Amino acid sequence: MTNITKQIRDAGIVGAGGAGFPTHVKAASKVDCVIANGAECEPLIHKDYELMVHYPEEVVRGVEYMMHATGATEGIIGIKEKNTAAIDAIQKYLRSGMRLHLLGDFYPSGDEFILVYESTKRLIPPQGYPLHVGIVVNNVETFYNIARAMDGTPVTEKFISVSGAVKKPFTGIVPVGTTFRDLINLAGGTTVSDYGLFVSGIMMGKLEFDLDQPITKTCAGLIVLPRDHTLITRKSLPEKAMHSIGKSACDQCSYCTELCPRYILGYDIQPHKVMRSLGFTKTGTDYWNQYASLCCACGLCTLYACPESLFPKEACDQSKRVMKEEGITWSGKMDIEPHPMYEGRRTPLKMLVKRLGITEYDHHMPFVDRIAEDVRMVRLPLQQHVGKKADPLVASGERVKRGQTIADVGEGQMGARIHASIDGVVNVEQDQIVINR
Ligand code: SF4
Numbered sequence: 001m002t003n004i005t006k007q008i009r010d011a012g013i014v015g016a017g018g019a020g021f022p023t024h025v026k027a028a029s030k031v032d033c034v035i036a037n038g039a040e041c042e043p044l045i046h047k048d049y050e051l052m053v054h055y056p057e058e059v060v061r062g063v064e065y066m067m068h069a070t071g072a073t074e075g076i077i078g079i080k081e082k083n084t085a086a087i088d089a090i091q092k093y094l095r096s097g098m099r100l101h102l103l104g105d106f107y108p109s110g111d112e113f114i115l116v117y118e119s120t121k122r123l124i125p126p127q128g129y130p131l132h133v134g135i136v137v138n139n140v141e142t143f144y145n146i147a148r149a150m151d152g153t154p155v156t157e158k159f160i161s162v163s164g165a166v167k168k169p170f171t172g173i174v175p176v177g178t179t180f181r182d183l184i185n186l187a188g189g190t191t192v193s194d195y196g197l198f199v200s201g202i203m204m205g206k207l208e209f210d211l212d213q214p215i216t217k218t219c220a221g222l223i224v225l226p227r228d229h230t231l232i233t234r235k236s237l238p239e240k241a242m243h244s245i246g247k248s249a250c251d252q253c254s255y256c257t258e259l260c261p262r263y264i265l266g267y268d269i270q271p272h273k274v275m276r277s278l279g280f281t282k283t284g285t286d287y288w289n290q291y292a293s294l295c296c297a298c299g300l301c302t303l304y305a306c307p308e309s310l311f312p313k314e315a316c317d318q319s320k321r322v323m324k325e326e327g328i329t330w331s332g333k334m335d336i337e338p339h340p341m342y343e344g345r346r347t348p349l350k351m352l353v354k355r356l357g358i359t360e361y362d363h364h365m366p367f368v369d370r371i372a373e374d375v376r377m378v379r380l381p382l383q384q385h386v387g388k389k390a391d392p393l394v395a396s397g398e399r400v401k402r403g404q405t406i407a408d409v410g411e412g413q414m415g416a417r418i419h420a421s422i423d424g425v426v427n428v429e430q431d432q433i434v435i436n437r
């Protein structure tokens, strides 16, 4: 393990873009290119933008460390061309072997397959990873965390946006483990009495109603929407109801496939065919399920493409689950060639925001930097990452200092360390450690 890889591991860094893959594992690979993902295409979330504007030196330095660790000779930072302040900020710090790649304002330009193709013209093989084409991709916040780790600071903070139906939407830095309740209070409270929360995004995040849940190392933010907003009503439907509506109402128009970002990139994902699995028994299902294998769960088919407001993404989720249980993997075509209409069929973010019915919430949010002192209590789940749950290293009643390691996985095991994100007294529970300031 190199010194950089060790410091990344010791700092408990995991992919901050949502996946939670331990970053030291990626840093131990050998590639020729490192890509920082600053595309940020989830509507109403602007934390990567603010991070690049306010902490550009750390982002670029993090990319440089990752290039050293992996032996990469090229570093690319992908930013939307509309985000001129972020571009100007990052540009000043670019070093030898690095370049910016400017992306259009499409959803989901931050999908790894799309980002890799757009910035290098390399196509990741079906069911493969960027590593298979010699690339490591991480969210820009992960690179910021790497630079901080090399300065001796572990992951105790999270960049997040709190938006939607709140009085003072903001983007800021809070301690990992801050509860949704505290975040809503920091945003001045809600503008509606009955609401639901989209955690980490409307398109790919999950719907939550429990305000005592915490922000983890992978959360991008909270979007508060009125309880009767269509997005909440639709997301709240039981899966069985989604599939039974789909079974009877899908007219096989194939819009879901024609607008699927992975399909237009050349991958054989065809959600309209997956919809056929809903009406079949075992043998037929196995056949149609295959067309879901390469779905990245971006949600575009369900929330944008389908004129009948059906749930092709959820049908794909179910098909992937069944295939996993049965040990079936992709056996279709491996040669990938972007669709002739690739450029013209991409979905502009503006049109997506309109279709989602959230235009009234889509405005600038101030950046408030660190607001740690206002947070009195944090909940730190022991599983915030891909791999093994971390084991507590502290006992209830013990006093801890911010930055102290409080849970870890064994040497050589897949997982990540967890550090105290505020000073205080711990309470060790089965799946989390609570710290009261
Ligand atoms: S867009 Fe909707 S109606 Fe058309 S094929 Fe897809 S799921 Fe069926």
Ligand code: SF4
Binding pocket: 256, 259, 260, 261, 262, 263, 269, 271, 294, 295, 296, 297, 298, 299, 300, 301, 302, 312, 313, 316
């Ligand atoms: S969620 Fe739908 S649009 Fe997105 S990749 Fe999957 S099938 Fe394609």
